Amino acid sequence: MKNNVKNSILAALGIAVIGVSIPAEATNGYFAHGYGIKAKGMAGAGVAYSQDALAAATNPAGMVNVGNRWDVGAELFIPDRTATTSWGNGLAAAATFDGNGSGYGEAWFLIPEFGYNRMIDDTYSLGISVFGNGGMNTSYTAPIFSTGLTGATPTNIDTGINLEQLFISPTLSIKLDENNSLGIALNVVYQRFEAKGLSDFTVISTSPANLTDVGVEDSYGFGFRLGWQGKLTNTVTAGFTYQPRINMKPFEKYKGLFAEGGDFDIPTNYALGLAWQATPAMTVALDVEKIKYSQIKSIANPNTFANLGAAGGAGFGWEDMDIIKLGVAYQYSKDLVLRAGWNHGGQPIPATQTLFNVIAPATVEDHITLGFTWTMKNGGELSGFYMHAMDNTINGVPGGSAVGMGAFAPGAADIGMSQDSIGIAYGKKF
Numbered sequence: 413m414k415n416n417v418k419n420s421i422l423a424a425l426g427i428a429v430i431g432v433s434i435p436a437e438a439t440n441g442y443f444a445h446g447y448g449i450k451a452k453g454m455a456g457a458g459v460a461y462s463q464d465a466l467a468a469a470t471n472p473a474g475m476v477n478v479g480n481r482w483d484v485g486a487e488l489f490i491p492d493r494t495a496t497t498s499w500g501n502g503l504a505a506a507a508t509f510d511g512n513g514s515g516y517g518e519a520w521f522l523i524p525e526f527g528y529n530r531m532i533d534d535t536y537s538l539g540i541s542v543f544g545n546g547g548m549n550t551s552y553t554a555p556i557f558s559t560g561l562t563g564a565t566p567t568n569i570d571t572g573i574n575l576e577q578l579f580i581s582p583t584l585s586i587k588l589d590e591n592n593s594l595g596i597a598l599n600v601v602y603q604r605f606e607a608k609g610l611s612d613f614t615v616i617s618t619s620p621a622n623l624t625d626v627g628v629e630d631s632y633g634f635g636f637r638l639g640w641q642g643k644l645t646n647t648v649t650a651g652f653t654y655q656p657r658i659n660m661k662p663f664e665k666y667k668g669l670f671a672e673g674g675d676f677d678i679p680t681n682y683a684l685g686l687a688w689q690a691t692p693a694m695t696v697a698l699d700v701e702k703i704k705y706s707q708i709k710s711i712a713n714p715n716t717f718a719n720l721g722a723a724g725g726a727g728f729g730w731e732d733m734d735i736i737k738l739g740v741a742y743q744y745s746k747d748l749v750l751r752a753g754w755n756h757g758g759q760p761i762p763a764t765q766t767l768f769n770v771i772a773p774a775t776v777e778d779h780i781t782l783g784f785t786w787t788m789k790n791g792g793e794l795s796g797f798y799m800h801a802m803d804n805t806i807n808g809v810p811g812g813s814a815v816g817m818g819a820f821a822p823g824a825a826d827i828g829m830s831q832d833s834i835g836i837a838y839g840k841k842f
Contacts, residue, residue: 439801439831440735440757441703441774442575443546443681445781446470448525449485449837453783453797454739455753457697459685460641460651461741464795464839465527468541468583471653471685472595473639475529476537476585485795485837487523493550494805494828495770521549525837529583537585541597545577545678550771552609571609573771574628577678578602581637591643599635599655601678604628605663607771618721619668626665631676633660647689654682657707668721670710679711680704693744699737705730705760715768728772729765733757739781751783751797759804766808766825773827776801792840803830 439445446456448466458467462474464483529539550572578601585595610624617623635658641651658678667674683701690696706712713727720726739753759775783797805828 439774439776439779439799440701440755441546441705441730441733441760442548442772443703444544445755445779445799445801446737447541447543448483448527449487449795449797449835450751450783450785451739452487452799452833452835453751453753453781453795454697454741455737455755455779455781455799457685457699457737457739457753459639459653459683459697459699460649461685461687461695461697461739462641463741464837465529465539466525466541466543467529468527468539468581468585468595468597468637469543469579470683471639471641471651472581472583472585472597472637473593473641473651473653474585475539475583475595476531476535476587476593477641478529479537479841480529480531481839481841482526482528483837483839484524484526485835485839486525487833487835489521489523489831489833491829491831492803493773494826495552495773496826497767497770523835527839535587537583539583539585541579541581541583543579543581545579545601547574547576548772548774549574550773552771571771573608574604574606575676576604593641595639597637597639599637599658601633601635601658601660603631603633603660603676603678605631605666605676607666607669610669610771613717613720614668616718616720616726617668618719618725622665622668622674623720624669629663629665631661631663633658633678635659635678649687651685651687652683653685654680656680657704670721671713671725671727672709672723673721674710675708676710677708679707693742695741697737697739697741699735701733701735701737701757703733703735706732715765717768726768728769729762730760730774731762733760747787749785751781751785753779753781753783755779755781759806761806761827763806763809766806766827769827770825773829775804775806775827775829776831777804778802779831790840792838794836794838796836797834799831799833801829801831803828 446452447469450463451458458470467474526542552571580600581597583597606628614620637655639653662674681703685699687697714729735757742750779801781799785795808825
């Protein structure tokens with residue numbers, strides 16, 4: 413029996429490691445709105461309220477508080493992206509491309525997850541969480557840039573990018589006393605990237621041969637996340653988590669696209685959380701998170717359309733994000749927990765930076781979530797969630813969204829997105 417359980421866990425881990433790298437488009441910038449099916453049903457809140465063996469993705473200090481358990485799950489993610497670009501450069505009549513309802517590739521993505529935690533004794537636990545940190549995927553089958561930039565017959569029919577990030581996080585968690593715990597997770601990170609249809613920008617690239625249509629490239633890096641959880645009163649728990657910038661191997665194939673010669677590190681992020689047991693049956697959790705996108709030049713440099721690939725070269729113009737995650741868990745009956753949540757993060761793209769973000773339209777701000785856990789007779793827990801990210805459109809500033817394009821005429825881009833996702837997981841204590 414023990415061997416069967418072990419083999420099942422190893423098989424689930426293998427599926428998760430392979431499957432998480434399927435492309436996805438995240439919601440708080442390019443980060444996921446939450447980690448773990450239970451937390452996702454509470455809008456991602458979980459810094460002070462850990463519920464399963466994916467807790468290390470949010471706060472590794474919580475792993476020692478969830479005990480011996482394993483969890484495996486998957487999310488079906490469905491983004492609906494829109495973009496309209498308008499040009500008037502004197503080389504050709506103004507042209508407009510609208511991708512709403514057409515011009516996009518696949519829009520359904522499967523994102524698995526896996527977690528395992530074991531108590532070494534009453535004080536220490538060792539665990540591992542495997543999850544997709546986030547990513548970005550766009551696939552246009554329309555010449556979004558070509559006609560406006562050159563006035564010539566479109567050459568870029570397939571245009572878009574695909575960014576994927578996978579975290580494997582072994583975790584040590586320690587109970588300092590009956591009220592406080594600390595945790596550290598080693599983040600082993602794999603990411604990959606591909607860009608297509610950007611050849612019209614070769615004239616402003618520092619390495620035109622390493623800009624677009626050069627296939628998929630892998631990148632690896634190592635980092636860590638620290639966390640603390642502490643019980644302030646009988647009904648209030650607090651938590652804090654911090655993950656410093658993770659240095660990743662540069663994308664050499666795309667050193668003519670990303671600033672600093674293909675550099676694409678993962679930005680510092682940190683969060684403070686509170687969980688209040690309002691009644692014996694209801695817990696309210698609140699997280700406040702910061703993602704420092706401004707640290708990463710390839711993300712934060714303004715899209716001035718000059719010197720692509722240089723240290724000061726064009727980027728996507730993203731700003732830092734401040735995110736609020738508010739979730740509620742209600743023990744409806746002995747076997748059923750119901751969840752709901754609201755996640756708000758001011759999107760990171762200024763109206764003057766929309767043009768290049770046609771291929772990275774991370775515009776959503778508000779998410780509403782629902783979730784549940786049903787405990788079965790065998791002790792297994794079946795959990796699910798639904799998330800809807802409400803449509804949000806950024807109307808680009810004409811001319812401002814293409815500042816610095818020189819011979820290329822000023823253009824405008826309106827970008828928007830809404831999202832839906834549904835997920836299910838099975839977990840069990842042992």
